Amino acid sequence: MPYRAEYIWIDGTDPTPHLRSKTKIVPDGADLPIWGFDGSSTNQAPGSASDCVLRPVFSCPDPIRGGDDVLVMAEVLNTDMSPHESNTRAACAAVAEKFAGQEPLFGIEQEYTFFKDGRPFGWPSGGFPAPQGGYYCGVGADEIFGRDIVEAHTEACMTAGLGISGTNAEVMMGQWEYQIGPLSPLEVSDQIWVSRWLLYRVAEDFDVAATLDPKPVQGDWNGAGAHTNFSTKAMREGYDAIITACEALGKRATEHVESYGYGIERRLTGLHETAPWTEYSYGVSDRGASVRIPWQVEKDQKGYIEDRRPNANCDPYVVTRLITDTCCSALEG
Numbered sequence: 550m551p552y553r554a555e556y557i558w559i560d561g562t563d564p565t566p567h568l569r570s571k572t573k574i575v576p577d578g579a580d581l582p583i584w585g586f587d588g589s590s591t592n593q594a595p596g597s598a599s600d601c602v603l604r605p606v607f608s609c610p611d612p613i614r615g616g617d618d619v620l621v622m623a624e625v626l627n628t629d630m631s632p633h634e635s636n637t638r639a640a641c642a643a644v645a646e647k648f649a650g651q652e653p654l655f656g657i658e659q660e661y662t663f664f665k666d667g668r669p670f671g672w673p674s675g676g677f678p679a680p681q682g683g684y685y686c687g688v689g690a691d692e693i694f695g696r697d698i699v700e701a702h703t704e705a706c707m708t709a710g711l712g713i714s715g716t717n718a719e720v721m722m723g724q725w726e727y728q729i730g731p732l733s734p735l736e737v738s739d740q741i742w743v744s745r746w747l748l749y750r751v752a753e754d755f756d757v758a759a760t761l762d763p764k765p766v767q768g769d770w771n772g773a774g775a776h777t778n779f780s781t782k783a784m785r786e787g788y789d790a791i792i793t794a795c796e797a798l799g800k801r802a803t804e805h806v807e808s809y810g811y812g813i814e815r816r817l818t819g820l821h822e823t824a825p826w827t828e829y830s831y832g833v834s835d836r837g838a839s840v841r842i843p844w845q846v847e848k849d850q851k852g853y854i855e856d857r858r859p860n861a862n863c864d865p866y867v868v869t870r871l872i873t874d875t876c877c878s879a880l881e882g
Contacts, residue, residue, distance in 0.1 A: 656730030669723035772816035797879030810860025
């Protein structure tokens, strides 16, 4: 029997790309084919030469439709099969292959905010809720809004076989987080994009929107990040490699921050559990640092680090490429 394949790709919208998708009916027993789309409608091609190519790179069961249907993460190519200029996966793949021997692993904490009728979900009409704080990992109808959507999204990710490892309510009312990983650079990036698509798609059924805006509400409210946990084999075996990685990130701090998501200066203000975007620091158990070394890592003298700078709207292919290249190059030397 034919099955449905939902092809998902990243468009060319600037400064923050959007997800797009469309459905292909695939004959029974057939492999997922290369497909195409109108790049002039996705900011990826002019109308006079509008064809772009979709090449499947990751697939998983479709938890929305069920049955034999699948979700397909695809990378965008030009018609000569070269990577499209909007394709950030190709560069990530090259770096991941170069440093595969160091066994880099990532866990990404994806924060997001639900919106309904133009304001964060649960916020009173024409006003503000109680100050943030009690909402973090909270329970109760006076503090938590959207849990039914979160549970549906979590179940969808699990059914799809994604490496989701946890969820929690965040500091601001209507804000949540889930984690994907630990996985290799390409695996975690592919799965973050698919999990984002599932978040948007599941929220549709509740007539609620999910946004990755890094500062969805101006003022004394937490922004939304994608804290990125990272380790290599050497880091998982010894503390010297932890410090080497932290020092290396500091030497390329500007390059990283400029590539960690649009609007980062609105979020990394030095307040609300962030370091200023213009400064670099690392420290043990310090959520006000650019990079945090968990206390257990210092105690065990091995483990991982958490780069707290990436925005919720970051491109995981770019973030994992930069961190892998920076840290693995330093550890290789």
